[in-house]
Amino acid sequence: MTTQPATHSPRASGAAGAAGAAGAAWVRPVGRPPALWRLVLARGALELRQFFRERDAVVFTFALPAVLLILLGSIFDTQLNDRAIVPGIPASQLLTAGMIAAGIASTSFVNLAIGICSDRDDGTIKRLRGAPMPPIAYFLGKVILVLVTALAEVAIVMTVGIALFDLRLPTDLGHWLTLAWVFLLGVTGCALLGVAMSSVPRSIRSAAPVVNLPFLVLQFISGIFIVPITELPSLFQHVAALFPLKWMAQGFRSVFLPDSGVALEPAGAWEHGRIALVLSAWCIGGLILCLTTFRWRSRRDS
Template sequence: MNALAIGWDRTVLELKMYFREKEAVFFSFAFPILMLSMFAVIFGDQFGKGDAADAGVNAARFFLPGMVAAGVMLTSFQSMALSVAVERDDGTLKRLRSTPMPPAAYFLGKVGLVASTSLAQFVLLIAIAKVAFGVQLPTSAASWATFVWVFLLGVACGTVLGVAYSSLASSSRSVGATVIAPTLILQFISGVYFAFTDLPDWLKQVASVFPLKWIAQGMRSVFFPDDWQTQEMAGSWEHGRTALVLGAWLVAGLVICARTFRWTKRGTT
C-alpha cells in the first residue's frame, strides 16, 4: 500500500512535470490531434464521393485510427524513452534510488503518466473528430471492447519498450535522434499517414514485425466499416494475431527491462 500511495503521488508529480515541458506536450500529446485536423481539412474533398463516401468514411474517419495508434506510441514509447534517458543522464534516477521510495513507486508513476495522457489524448481525438468533422463513431459494444484491449495492450507494450529502449542512449544529448528517428519511420510504414495497402509488400512485412502496425490495424477494426477488413494483408482484422504480437512484445519488453534497466548512466556507480 505504501508503494501504491507513493506511486499515486509520483503520477501527479509526473503529470505536472510533463505538461510544463512544451516540447514534450507538442510532439507527443498534441501532435496527433493537429495532424488529424490538418489531414481532415486538406484531404476532405477526396472523400466526398465514391466508395468511401458511400460507407460514411470521410477524411477524418480515414485518418483517425492511424492518429490514435500514433498517439499511443508517442505518449508511451517515445515519452518513456526520452524522459527516462534524460532522468538517468542528469542524475535524477540515482538520487531517487538513494531515497526510501520503493522502486516500484517510480514505475507506477510512469505508468500513471502514460495512462492519463494516452486516455486524455484519445478523448480529445474522438471529440474533435466527432464535433468538428462529423465522424461516425462505433455504436456496438464489441467494437469498443476491441478498442479497450488494443489500447491497453498498446499502451502497456509501448511503456515497457520505451523504458527498455532508454538504455540505448549514451547521453541526454543523443537521445532525441536515437528515439525520434525510428519512431517517425515506423509511423510512415505502419499505416499511420498512408493507407497500409499502398505500401510495397516488402515494406508491409517489415512493418509487421513491430507493434505500431498491429495497433493501427486494431484501431482500423474499431473505426472502419467491417467490410473494409478485406483490404488488410490477410483479408481480415486478425484480432488474434494482433493480441499475440502485442503480447509477445510486452513480455519481451519486460524481460529486457529486467535485464538492462540502470539507475545510473554508463560508467558510473
C-alpha cells in the first residue's frame, strides 16, 4: 500500500498564514511571548486545515487501505479452504489487523516524510524559522496532524473489517489497553522515522518514490499482504522483525483475534513484552535520527 499525500501546492499564502497564525497573531500587546501550547494548537489546527483542503488527497489517503482490505480480504477468503487458516479465524481478519498497522504507518511515516520534504523544498520551513515561533511548535503541530489522521484511518479500517469480515471488537479492558499502547508507540516511532526520512530525498519530486519504496517492501515481508506471516521465507521474517511494522501488526492481531490465533505467529506467542521493547527502541532510535539528520534547508540552499 503506497500513498501520495497532499503536497500543499498553494504555499505562498499557506506559509504566510502559518507564520501569522502560529506567530504574530499570538503576540500579546504587553510583549510577553505566547504560551507554547497555544502555538502548538495553532500550528496543529493549520496543519489539519491544509490537509483537509486537499480533498482528492484526503479521499485517496483514507480510501486506499479500505479498498485494499476489501479486495484482498475477499480474494483470501475465496481462495482458502473453509475461509479460515485456523478454525474460526478467516484470513480476512488476519489481513484486517495487519492493514490497521499499515494504515498507521502510512499516515505517520509516509505522509509525514513527504509533507516535511515539501515544506522544506518550497521554503515553508525556512520562512517559519523567521516567525516568532519555536521550532518545536512546528513538529508538535505535525504530531497533531498525524494523531488525527491515524485515528481516522484506524476507525475506517476497523469499520470495514467489522461490516464485511466479522471482525470482533475487544470485549475487555486489557485488550483495549493493548490497542492503545501499540497505537501510541507505533504512531510515535513511525512519525519520528518519517521526520528523519524527510531528509533523504533530494527534492519533493523524488520524495514519493524514495519514501514509498521501503514502505512497500516492508508491507510484503511484515505479513500485511501475505497471511499468515509464517508463509514467508524465514529470511524475510528475520528482516521484518528488525522494523516496527511487523510488531505493530502482531500487536493488533493479539487485540482482534481469538486466543487460537497465537498459533499463527512465528514464536507461537503474542510476545507483548517484545512488541513494547522493539517499538520503544524505534521511538528512541527515531528521535536520535531526527536530531542528527534533520535538515532545515533544502540541498539547493546549502
